[in-house]
Amino acid sequence: MPKATSHKRGPSGGASPYSKPSPSTANVKSNAIFKMNTDLGQHVLKNPGVARAIVDKADLKQSDIVLEVGPGSGNLTVLILEKARKCIAVELDPRMAAEVTKRVQGTPAARRLDVVLGDVIKTELPYFDVCISNTPYQISSPLTFKLLATAPSPRVCILMFQREFALRLFAKAGDKLYSRLSVNAQMWAKIDHIMKVGKNNFKPPPAVESSVIRMVPKNPRPNISYEEWDGLLRICFVRKNKTLRANFLGTTSVLNLLENNYRTYCAQNDISLDDGPVDSTTATNGNEVLMELENTPAQSNDDAWNGFDNDGDGDNNNNNEMDFDLDPDADEDDLPAFFKEESKLKLSNSGTRKRKGKVHELVREKVRSVLEDKTQLADKRARMCEEGDFLRLLYGFNLEGIHFT
Template identity: 70%
Template sequence: MNTDLGQHVLKNPGIADAIVNKADLKQSDVVLEVGPGTGNLTVRILEKAKKCIAVEMDPRMAAEITKRVQGKPEQKRLDVILGDVMKTDLPYFDVCISNTPYQISSPLTFKLLATSPAPRVCILMFQREFAMRLVAKPGDKLYSRLSVNTQMWAKVDHIMKVGKNNFKPPPDVESNVVRLVPKHPRPQISYDEWDGLLRICFVRKNKTLRASFFGTASVMEMLDSNYRTFCAQNDIVLDDGPAESGTDVMEVEEDAFEEDDGLMDVDDGDDLPDFFKEEGDRRKKNATEMGAKRKRKGKVAELVREKPHTITVTYPPYIFPRADHFRSNQKSSNHDSDLECFVEIAETAKSATMVRKLKHHEQKLLRKVDFTTYKSDNNHRDAAVLRRYAIQAPSDYTKYNRICGSLRQMAHRLSELEPSDPVRRKHEDLLLEKLFDMGIIGTGGGGKGKLSDVEHKVTVSAFARRRLPVVMTRLRMAETVQAATKFIEQGHVRVGTEVVTDTAFLVTRNMEDFVTWVDSSKIKRNILKYRDKLDDFDLL
């Protein structure tokens, strides 16, 4: 399973039946399923619906679900779409049922709500924290912009909790199932304007709406700009005459967001909306009563800002050894301004006092690291990669580095050829296919990546991520790379039918599914016992 794509297959048949039953499917329904995986939900949907449209990004899963219904009556009623659901134009559907990949939870939700015509109901599985934000009510701790946006366009209900042990492989988080019922008819408002309003309302936690709107200069400027646009579109004369003396804008702190943050400029005339007029009159009155006091306060603040602040720093005397030389040259150069400035800086630095002594860890670091050559020798990158991926032999890093250099050079030479050149197309396809099968590069626009990926994405880290200990950690066979390295050296791991004891073994993309424990390994038995996966055969 590729957990980077959110592939966690639901293995509990009881939960799968409950999800499908909550959708109240009809015999005439067309159901959209996002991320069908191995088809545990799909076969149950086909039993009750007219047609199922499954959108899957992984070709292996698409082939698996097709094979599952091959030769059966359900084969004609299953339509598999291979691609990213967020980049695919979805056909018409009545109901959506999805074990959603958690990294696309928010965009998928709003894409379904924006679909026209809207589906009758959506039964979606999300990460528990995301689901609780969807169903949160006003006053709840989790009530957020996501809650308001979703509940504006649909009715949201919580259905059930799903533990992580009901998936294979189990995710790191718990899950919940929610039901979205889009509103009919839809609210006749602009989604962009509504979302922009909510961004202002939820700009900061525990902040009142009044402070959000009237305590931020950018919001006031936006409101003024929108009002001027409204006046221009409706042929309303806007009076931009001088403001009265009592309406001068006082200085306020930039980060203040209390109720009296700044004043709003008010235009005279009856064409101003009542909301702006009342707010402006109140602020105008307050400014008139407290004008003198605020002016004195503003003057004091201005004087404080103008007070020079001296920052003293200690420099060794050898940093400015030529100050006297510059001073002597200054007298014979008609007081050149640049030279005069430099002499003043030199004298100030020499006479400055020390702020503090270096702390113990700072002194230790200075004795340990030579900063004059730290960045120039590039060894810091080697050490970081060796430590991150637990590469025991530095010679492996050198080999990976040479391979990366050769591949980049080859890709650069191929890119200099014409795109229509048959030689370039042939070698480019071979190179990209080989690197994709090895897992060095991912999919791109052409299905196997792009030539530019070889120049920019083929790194030593890309090869190090294909090492057997790193792959075992990603497959959750070990907690750390160091622990996986120990298991490999002790002979507990096999790839296919061969036991592997070399930690530098590179696992290709197709070989990931064949990385497992040796049958006689006690590590395997202990892990299966801990996860409650021992069957009758393993107990013998």
């Protein structure tokens, strides 16, 4: 008797419960939940080894309250909950917030997870001891300074940033990536590099490499005004390859700003000013020096003035990179309007410059005295100045009544 013909199960006969789905079927199922929104910086860290290393570097205690920015699907969150008393996860996407909540639902850790739905930059944060974040690249800079401004300060922040942004945070004087961001961040915190993270450790992979840094805010904070400090750095780094003399004395709008601030300072402190016109000899000499500074040719290609880049990244694309602080020479991305107006000035108009009064010449002499006589930093470039040099400048200007806010 012949053997009965067996019918193998195939696509038409129904799939075996033990058979592996085809790649096309797997992709459909994996995307059935939701698609990652890369415009919001949604690149989930999928490497468990890297995730555990990040949490271990925070040196968490059982009594710690941890702030996590952008928890995503919760790969870092579950590791944090293993070691900390509580985790406050701030998430902008409601889908991700539901996903991380569902991940711990029905477990003892669920009571120790507090998911806050909203923009972390606009949200008033509760108290926390440590911050751990796989940071969306678009908010790298504002998140950094929001954490530094938090009171009381967190004990430590373990943050993942785009590689180049991270390098700028801890760059030292003389480095190519040394910028206003470097000086500002290092004034308020001690920053160290922990590890590099390749793009293939994320899903979906971003277009750039990443790095993890440790940021320890200084306690107590430096006893200086942040607005004054940042105002000084904005002027110094407007053209960081120019000398400080050229940035202060060779830029008409900077002198006008400092003159207005000096008038305000004198009015608030009942200091009388002689606001009359200067004699022709003094005015001529002042204009000649100013014109000489403005018409000095660049000594190298690095000194060339290329104008301002609104994005700060040197291009107009909108990929997975952040939109600021990428170009080593683009520290002017968020400067006040008077700096941008300076780029529109024409040398042909220098001969018709309006004659300045005595107050303007007084302020100009005060600035020259601080740069040349009191600090001897007039011929130094901002990219070569250290934190102590900027502190000396700020102290010298404030003694002369020159302020930056």
